[in-house]
Amino acid sequence: MTDAALLLARIAGGDRNALQALYQAQSVRLFGVAMAILRDREAASDALHDGFVNIARRAGMFDPALGRAEAWLATVIRYAALDIARRRGREIPTDDATLGETPADATQLDTLAADEDGARLRACLEGLPEKNRQGILLAFVNGLSHPQIAARLELPIGTVKSWIRRGLLSLRECLT
Amino acid sequence: MTPEERDALAAEYVLGTLEAREAEALRDAMATDAALAEAVSAWERRLAPLSALAQPEAPPPGLWARIEQSLNPAPMRRQWRFPWPVLGLGASAVAAGLAAFIVLRAPPPPAMMTVLLTSREQPAWLVEARGDTIHLAALNRQQVEPGRVAQLWALPQGATAPTSLGLVPEGGRFSVTPASIRPSPGMLIEITLEPPGGSPTGRPTGPILFIGRLSPASGT
Numbered sequence: 001m002t003d004a005a006l007l008l009a010r011i012a013g014g015d016r017n018a019l020q021a022l023y024q025a026q027s028v029r030l031f032g033v034a035m036a037i038l039r040d041r042e043a044a045s046d047a048l049h050d051g052f053v054n055i056a057r058r059a060g061m062f063d064p065a066l067g068r069a070e071a072w073l074a075t076v077i078r079y080a081a082l083d084i085a086r087r088r089g090r091e092i093p094t095d096d097a098t099l100g101e102t103p104a105d106a107t108q109l110d111t112l113a114a115d116e117d118g119a120r121l122r123a124c125l126e127g128l129p130e131k132n133r134q135g136i137l138l139a140f141v142n143g144l145s146h147p148q149i150a151a152r153l154e155l156p157i158g159t160v161k162s163w164i165r166r167g168l169l170s171l172r173e174c175l176t
Numbered sequence: 177m178t179p180e181e182r183d184a185l186a187a188e189y190v191l192g193t194l195e196a197r198e199a200e201a202l203r204d205a206m207a208t209d210a211a212l213a214e215a216v217s218a219w220e221r222r223l224a225p226l227s228a229l230a231q232p233e234a235p236p237p238g239l240w241a242r243i244e245q246s247l248n249p250a251p252m253r254r255q256w257r258f259p260w261p262v263l264g265l266g267a268s269a270v271a272a273g274l275a276a277f278i279v280l281r282a283p284p285p286p287a288m289m290t291v292l293l294t295s296r297e298q299p300a301w302l303v304e305a306r307g308d309t310i311h312l313a314a315l316n317r318q319q320v321e322p323g324r325v326a327q328l329w330a331l332p333q334g335a336t337a338p339t340s341l342g343l344v345p346e347g348g349r350f351s352v353t354p355a356s357i358r359p360s361p362g363m364l365i366e367i368t369l370e371p372p373g374g375s376p377t378g379r380p381t382g383p384i385l386f387i388g389r390l391s392p393a394s395g396t
Binding site: 012013014016019020027028029031032036037044045049052053056057058066067071075078086087109111112115117118121122136137139140141143164165168169171172175 | 183184187188190191192193195196199220223224225226227228229230231232234235239240242243244246247331335336337338362364379380384389
């Protein structure tokens with residue numbers, strides 16, 4: 001088990017020091033996950049707050065047999081950030097010129113973990129048509145809605161929806 | 177729903193492109209649809225490595241303190257005082273005469289207790305554990321949304337999964353004597369929202385409605 005998994009087990013047992021240790025070890029990475037979606041430090045702080053309160057209460061639900069603790073933590077924070085984005089009607093600045101390129105540029109996939117899962121996902125993403133891949137990354141990493149992705153890629157919403165859906169289908173097949 | 181539709185919906189939920197109402201409906205559906213929950217979990221695992229594409233950034237310095245405050249809303253002493261008169265257990269020495277009266281009349285002091293709080297940190301249930309039995313008393317009117325039930329859980333310190341203590345009956349007070357675990361200090365007590373008949377998986381599947389941690393009641 002990783003350190004984070006051990007800390008989660010201690011948190012499930014009510015160890016508040018373990019929660020603080022987890023925060024110290026993971027908050028920079030997880031705040032980055034929330035910032036990528038919300039692009040506003042105050043909103044991202046709310047997401048990290050809600051996420052860590054959830055982690056404290058739900059640590060017992062983490063099952064190390066089903067995946068890595070770091071991934072579970074990022075999932076909790078992402079959902080907290082997406083909930084905030086939805087509550088705000090996703091009125092989030094998307095005119096950041098670097099936004100599209102940063103995560104969607106294939107070379108940026110270099111930051112994907114070099115472990116087996118990261119490498120396989122990267123290979124599968126690189127096999128997708130450019131706009132399918134961009135749509136998936138803008139949604140997952142930056143929390144953009146279908147209309148926001150459509151505006152950014154200058155495509156009709158219906159096209160974006162079906163490209164993303166097709167991209168996900170290919171990913172699933174590729175990862176099988 | 178065909179398996180393909182289910183999987184496509186699960187994928188869009190994990191991707192984050194469902195709108196608020198759709199995402200909420202899917203979370204509700206996961207509580208009763210194990211195949212859907214399984215599909216969501218599989219997509220979470222597939223896409224998890226993408227979180228590494230976000231640029232790490234340090235959170236503001238005061239954030240940990242704020243999280244800690246949300247988890248410990250008030251000093252224990254203040255929580256204790258709140259429900260005492262309701263239950264006739266004697267507050268701190270408010271008036272000597274009254275205190276004496278209560279000591280004579282009161283049942284043996286509880287070995288452990290807590291107050292279950294809502295997600296907004298509002299007190300909702302008083303919990304006392306005496307011996308093997310856990311007593312609960314509602315501190316205000318509780319309403320469960322139609323078509324759902326409230327289920328009580330206990331998570332002993334060090335345990336990895338909570339144990340169901342059964343469904344919460346309607347009405348303000350009830351007691352349970354768990355068969356497999358004993359009330360112990362530090363034990364988490366929580367009530368979650370579940371589908372009719374209770375969680376189908378044996379673990380909480382719905383949101384936590386109320387939560388608190390048992391503490392020794394010494395010093396009262």
